[in-house]
Amino acid sequence: MKYWIFKSEPSVFSIDNLVKSPNQTTVWDGVRNYQARNFLRDEVKINDLVLFYHSNADAETGIVGLARVVKEAYPDPSQFDTKSKYFEPKASLNKPIWYSVDIQFIEKFRKILTISEIKNHPILSNLLIARRGNRLSITPVAEEHFKLIIELTKNIETF
DNA sequence: GCCAACGTTGGC
DNA sequence: GCCAACGTTGGC
Numbered sequence: 015m016k017y018w019i020f021k022s023e024p025s026v027f028s029i030d031n032l033v034k035s036p037n038q039t040t041v042w043d044g045v046r047n048y049q050a051r052n053f054l055r056d057e058v059k060i061n062d063l064v065l066f067y068h069s070n071a072d073a074e075t076g077i078v079g080l081a082r083v084v085k086e087a088y089p090d091p092s093q094f095d096t097k098s099k100y101f102e103p104k105a106s107l108n109k110p111i112w113y114s115v116d117i118q119f120i121e122k123f124r125k126i127l128t129i130s131e132i133k134n135h136p137i138l139s140n141l142l143i144a145r146r147g148n149r150l151s152i153t154p155v156a157e158e159h160f161k162l163i164i165e166l167t168k169n170i171e172t173f
Numbered sequence: 174g175c176c177a178a179c180g181t182t183g184g185c
Numbered sequence: 186g187c188c189a190a191c192g193t194t195g196g197c
Contacts (some may be wrong), residue, residue, distance in 0.1 A: 070194080075196070129195095148195095
C-alpha cells in the first residue's frame with residue numbers, strides 16, 4: 015500500500031465537500047500536470063491512503079484529513095466535457111490524456127497539520143510539499159512520514 | 174493582491 | 186531542440 019498527499023483549494027473542493035458527496039466519494043478530476051497524471055495513472059492503487067491538503071486556504075493551509083482510494087485510474091471525464099474548464103480538445107475517448115481516481119472520505123483530523131508546522135518539523139520538512147516552489151498536486155509520502163503525520167494530527171498540543 | 178517559482182507553448 | 190513569453194500555482 016502507498017500513501018499520498020492530494021492538494022485541493024478549499025474554495026474549489028474542500029474536505030467538507032467530500033464529506034457531503036454521495037457515498038462520501040468523489041472523482042479526483044482536473045489534474046492537468048503530466049507528473050501528477052503519471053502518479054494517478056500508474057501508481058495510485060485501490061486502498062492507498064490519501065492525505066487531504068488544503069492549499070491557498072483562507073483559514074489554515076495544511077493537511078486536514080484522510081481518504082482512501084476506492085477506484086483506480088480511469089480517463090478523467092472532465093476532459094471530454096466541452097462545458098468544463100478542464101475540457102481538453104486534444105483528448106478523445108480512444109486516446110485520453112488525463113486520468114482520475116475516486117477517493118472516499120475516512121476522517122477529518124481534529125488538528126490541522128499546518129504548512130508552517132510541516133516546514134518547521136525536522137523530518138516532515140523533507141516532504142515534497144514543503145519544498146520551495148513545489149507545485150505538484152499529487153505527491154507520494156513515505157510510510158514513516160505518513161505515520162508521523164497521523165500521530166501529529168492526533169495531538170492537540172503544539173509541538 | 175503580490176510575486177517567486179514553475180510548467181507549457183510556440184516561434185525560430 | 187532552444188528559449189523567451191506567457192499562464193498558473195500557492196505561500197505569504
